[in-house]
Amino acid sequence: MSFINKLKNKFKQNEKEEEVSKKYQEGMTKTRNSFSSKINDLIARYRKVDEDFFEELEEVLITADVGVTTVMDLVEELKMEVKRQNIKDTNGIKDIISEKLVEIYYGEDQAEIEKLNIQEQGLSVILVVGVNGVGKTTSIGKLAHQLKQEGKQVILAAGDTFRAGAIEQLEVWGERAEVDVIKHNAGSDPAAVIFDAIKAAKSRQADVLICDTAGRLQNKVNLMNELSKVKRVIEREIPNAPHEVLLVLDATTGQNALSQAKTFSEVTNVSGIVLTKLDGTAKGGIVLAIRNELHIPVKFVGLGEQVGDLQQFDANAFVYGLFADLGTEANAE
Amino acid sequence: MAFEGLADRLQSTIKKITGKGKVSEQDVKEMTREVRLALLEADVNFKVVKDLIARIKERAIGQEVMESLTPGQQVIKVVKEELTTLMGGEQSKIAVADRPPTVIMMVGLQGAGKTTTTGKLANLLRKKHNRSPLLVACDVYRPAAIKQLETLGTQLDMPVFSMGTEANPVDIATGAIEKAKEEHRDYVIIDTAGRLHVDTDLMDELQQIKSAVTPDEIFLVVDSMTGQDAVNVAESFNEQLDITGVVLTKLDGDTRGGAALSIKAVTDKPIKFAGMGEKLDQLEAFHPDRMASRILGMGDVLSLIEKAQTNVDEKQAKELEEKMRTMSFTFDDFLEQMGQVKKMGPLDDLMSMIPGASKMKGLKNAQLDEKQLTQVEAIIQSMTKKERVDPSIINGSRRKRIAKGSGTSVSQVNRLIKQFSEMKKMMKQMTNMQKGKKGKGMKFPFM
Numbered sequence: 001m002s003f004i005n006k007l008k009n010k011f012k013q014n015e016k017e018e019e020v021s022k023k024y025q026e027g028m029t030k031t032r033n034s035f036s037s038k039i040n041d042l043i044a045r046y047r048k049v050d051e052d053f054f055e056e057l058e059e060v061l062i063t064a065d066v067g068v069t070t071v072m073d074l075v076e077e078l079k080m081e082v083k084r085q086n087i088k089d090t091n092g093i094k095d096i097i098s099e100k101l102v103e104i105y106y107g108e109d110q111a112e113i114e115k116l117n118i119q120e121q122g123l124s125v126i127l128v129v130g131v132n133g134v135g136k137t138t139s140i141g142k143l144a145h146q147l148k149q150e151g152k153q154v155i156l157a158a159g160d161t162f163r164a165g166a167i168e169q170l171e172v173w174g175e176r177a178e179v180d181v182i183k184h185n186a187g188s189d190p191a192a193v194i195f196d197a198i199k200a201a202k203s204r205q206a207d208v209l210i211c212d213t214a215g216r217l218q219n220k221v222n223l224m225n226e227l228s229k230v231k232r233v234i235e236r237e238i239p240n241a242p243h244e245v246l247l248v249l250d251a252t253t254g255q256n257a258l259s260q261a262k263t264f265s266e267v268t269n270v271s272g273i274v275l276t277k278l279d280g281t282a283k284g285g286i287v288l289a290i291r292n293e294l295h296i297p298v299k300f301v302g303l304g305e306q307v308g309d310l311q312q313f314d315a316n317a318f319v320y321g322l323f324a325d326l327g328t329e330a331n332a333e
Numbered sequence: 334m335a336f337e338g339l340a341d342r343l344q345s346t347i348k349k350i351t352g353k354g355k356v357s358e359q360d361v362k363e364m365t366r367e368v369r370l371a372l373l374e375a376d377v378n379f380k381v382v383k384d385l386i387a388r389i390k391e392r393a394i395g396q397e398v399m400e401s402l403t404p405g406q407q408v409i410k411v412v413k414e415e416l417t418t419l420m421g422g423e424q425s426k427i428a429v430a431d432r433p434p435t436v437i438m439m440v441g442l443q444g445a446g447k448t449t450t451t452g453k454l455a456n457l458l459r460k461k462h463n464r465s466p467l468l469v470a471c472d473v474y475r476p477a478a479i480k481q482l483e484t485l486g487t488q489l490d491m492p493v494f495s496m497g498t499e500a501n502p503v504d505i506a507t508g509a510i511e512k513a514k515e516e517h518r519d520y521v522i523i524d525t526a527g528r529l530h531v532d533t534d535l536m537d538e539l540q541q542i543k544s545a546v547t548p549d550e551i552f553l554v555v556d557s558m559t560g561q562d563a564v565n566v567a568e569s570f571n572e573q574l575d576i577t578g579v580v581l582t583k584l585d586g587d588t589r590g591g592a593a594l595s596i597k598a599v600t601d602k603p604i605k606f607a608g609m610g611e612k613l614d615q616l617e618a619f620h621p622d623r624m625a626s627r628i629l630g631m632g633d634v635l636s637l638i639e640k641a642q643t644n645v646d647e648k649q650a651k652e653l654e655e656k657m658r659t660m661s662f663t664f665d666d667f668l669e670q671m672g673q674v675k676k677m678g679p680l681d682d683l684m685s686m687i688p689g690a691s692k693m694k695g696l697k698n699a700q701l702d703e704k705q706l707t708q709v710e711a712i713i714q715s716m717t718k719k720e721r722v723d724p725s726i727i728n729g730s731r732r733k734r735i736a737k738g739s740g741t742s743v744s745q746v747n748r749l750i751k752q753f754s755e756m757k758k759m760m761k762q763m764t765n766m767q768k769g770k771k772g773k774g775m776k777f778p779f780m
Binding site: 059064065067068132133134164166167168169172219250252253254257279280281282283286305 | 370376379442443445446448478479480481484485488529530531556558559561562563566583585586588591611
């Protein structure tokens with residue numbers, strides 16, 4: 001039962017499914033093929049596992065926003081492991097690094113945590129939350145498109161009644177994905193919009209209702225209360241709903257993402273993360289800490305502005321991506 | 334919360350050295366390690382941290398720290414000084430073109446807050462500088478981005494120039510300048526679409542707009558929650574566009590904002606403004622020194638101390654202490670004390686300056702109300718001199734009179750009197766405690 005075998009299997013699988021979508025590859029070219037070669041580079045440069053080696057490893061992970069505590073813990077564990085197995089040269093540590101990283105992500109359960117919880121029958125409600133400017137509305141548009149492609153009947157609720165132009169923005173996405181949008185006027189009560197949307201979704205016998213909400217910083221008590229009211233309305237109208245609460249995180253965000261995940265979870269019981277803007281140079285390593293500390297899995301990654309640019313999360317590809325810059329740094333120095 | 338302030342971090346190391354006559358090089362090393370972790374946790378870029386630590390170490394190992402009586406405090410001082418130097422001085426001036434209109438271009442990643450900041454900036458220009466800006470909607474890509482700017486324009490009652498989503502952003506920008514000249518608008522603020530710094534096509538577009546309208550200012554708008562990637566973003570925007578300044582948004586959140594330091598370090602361009610809320614008047618001048626404290630997670634302790642020092646009359650403070658000890662603290666003293674606190678600035682500001690205050694559950698949700706303070710003042714001022722000295726004489730009819738005189742209710746008066754007597758009790762306990770500790774009293778954690 002070794003992680004490394006699982007990793008290898010996943011690798012092979014990935015090789016088989018080459019068409020894993022070009023988008024994903026385009027979006028993560030910098031990240032994808034690099035893992036083993038980068039690690040190899042590091043290993044070639046430091047034949048011996050010593051303090052310098054660990055320091056550079058530390059550096060690489062911190063630069064990917066993995067977070068100081070997580071990195072320190074990881075490196076500490078690695079050091080122990082090296083001692084225990086009496087590993088002297090860096091070749092031996094290669095497997096252990098990947099093993100540990102994937103272990104951090106998956107922890108105990110390796111079940112299908114990335115899958116979206118959509119009911120076989122009846123209405124499934126997805127509530128989408130997050131701070132300002134992370135890409136909630138855009139992600140909803142993409143998700144609606146995807147579900148529609150799968151043959152689901154989707155309805156969107158324009159719950160961001162605060163930001164200028166937010167309702168219109170969702171409407172444009174609604175047109176693109178060819179799904180209905182339920183809206184009120186700007187400035188109205190978001191809970192009321194959601195309430196109406198649930199009614200509409202029920203009467204139109206929709207499969208999925210995706211609820212947009214206004215962006216809010218997690219330290220704004222009143223706005224967080226408003227969000228919990230929205231959630232209560234959903235709970236009251238449909239038992240077991242919302243079936244998913246997706247927290248949208250910007251991959252460029254640093255350590256504050258952990259605080260976002262914590263607070264939004266307290267208020268809305270977040271079930272999954274959408275990691276957006278991963279097509280830039282940011283790595284979004286903080287989701288490792290979020291998964292490790294709060295046990296919230298990433299469900300989707302956003303890789304661009306087109307309607308098809310939302311992909312299911314692949315933990316392995318992601319973990320490799322964290323090391324993307326290792327080789328370039330080594331060459332530069 | 335995973336974050337600890339620098340002061341907390343340094344505490345254990347400091348414990349070890351207090352009592353020691355001298356600080357060893359090893360001690361300094363341990364301290365700088367904690368500083369490094371604190372900075373990294375605050376999202377300051379790795380390389381920037383490395384350089385900083387090298388400089389701090391040099392100064393710390395030198396005489397400054399090792400011969401100081403309070404090495405912990407000294408380290409924090411050195412760190413803060415280095416950070417403040419790196420951040421540069423306060424600069425919130427906006428360029429003025431010789432021949433109007435002055436053109437400002439807003440650039441940045443998606444979701445940084447460009448459009449909102451455009452609105453806020455226009456508002457600021459009109460309010461503070463008496464200017465009449467024209468807003469320009471050049472974001473033709475994101476759905477409803479133009480609509481967003483138009484809505485802001487309506488809210489501000491300010492004109493917005495747009496040509497729909499089919500037009501070329503370069504044409505829109507040049508068209509807007511013409512329009513501004515015609516209508517004698519003295520500022521033009523161009524809102525551009527959010528884009529990744531690695532998107533060559535869209536970065537080219539920005540360069541084209543730049544050469545078409547030769548802006549006097551190019552502001553890079555950056556989300557203050559940005560992590561390690563801030564250096565890459567700032568560096569490439571600066572390289573390709575030679576930005577003139579930075580606006581840091583969403584600083585009203587609880588992020589440490591280490592990105593600010595990273596951006597300043599790699600671009601050497603001033604951070605001019607900070608977005609402090611969703612309302613259109615919540616754009617403030619950026620205070621580098623405050624940011625330095627925030628990154629260190631120590632609140633604004635230093636400036637709080639300074640404020641207290643400058644605003645609290647020392648003689649008065651001594652008298653007050655004497656009164657507290659002898660239990661002759663009266664409502665008059667209370668009033669005076671409130672005045673002292675008020676002099677230091679808005680209560681909310683003071684609270685946010687106290688390290689750890691945000692972590693205290695009770696305080697976090699207590700929305701401090703200046704109105705309440707005014708009421709308390711009114712109640713005390715409605716008391717007679719005798720009543721202020723000896724509250725025990727305040728009977729039912731006196732309470733009614735006081736309530737009437739201050740425009741409050743009897744229950745509010747009751748509450749204040751009760752609170753006052755409880756406060757007195759607490760003071761007694763505190764002074765007793767101080768005696769026990771040989772007058773050590775309250776100290777900040779890093780001292």
